[in-house]
Amino acid sequence: MLQIREANEQDLPQIAAIYGLAVTQTLVTWDYEAPDLETMRQRFMQRTEAGFPYLVADTGDGELGGFACGSSFHPQPGFRFSVENSIYVAEHCRRQGVGRRLLEGLIAECESRGFRQMIAGISVPGGETSLVFHEALGFRKMGELPNVGWKHGQWLSALYLQRPLGDGAGTRPG
Numbered sequence: 001m002l003q004i005r006e007a008n009e010q011d012l013p014q015i016a017a018i019y020g021l022a023v024t025q026t027l028v029t030w031d032y033e034a035p036d037l038e039t040m041r042q043r044f045m046q047r048t049e050a051g052f053p054y055l056v057a058d059t060g061d062g063e064l065g066g067f068a069c070g071s072s073f074h075p076q077p078g079f080r081f082s083v084e085n086s087i088y089v090a091e092h093c094r095r096q097g098v099g100r101r102l103l104e105g106l107i108a109e110c111e112s113r114g115f116r117q118m119i120a121g122i123s124v125p126g127g128e129t130s131l132v133f134h135e136a137l138g139f140r141k142m143g144e145l146p147n148v149g150w151k152h153g154q155w156l157s158a159l160y161l162q163r164p165l166g167d168g169a170g171t172r173p174g
Helices: 009-025 037-049 098-112 128-136
Strands: 003-006 054-058 064-072 082-089 117-124 140-151 154-164
Touching: 003 098, 009 037, 009 054, 009 064, 009 082, 037 054, 037 064, 054 098, 064 098, 082 098, 098 117, 098 128, 117 128, 128 140, 128 154
Parallel strands: 082 117
Antiparallel strands: 003 054, 054 064, 064 082, 117 154, 140 154
């Protein structure tokens, strides 16, 4: 039975493998080489120590179905209430609702931590499925930066989507 839970360091080898396939086989991330386990550990620690959620989809059979995490949308402190999402689903779990469960869990966890807006950056071409997926969960297209990236011999555009969290009103924090 699929369970969405907080990731831990023991999950990192599977997280690295899932992300590594996305790096080498797709255009959804602009890394050129799959990060090694130590790099993934450093990224995990940076995000979790900064207060961002990091979730996994635990299939219950010792395999992870995917992972989702939040990160800083922008490093300046005025952006601290906005979070960028990342979601990667293992190949054997795609089109089974795992991504939806991960994103719903990430949204709920970000709301509980006081984040106000969630941003999704999507590669075009390559991320068309992610675009439809995010729109189905309440994200709206906010802008596109044409031809700003290069991977696998082609130019990529960055499409940005946004979704309010909580009441999303952006009231000034106390």
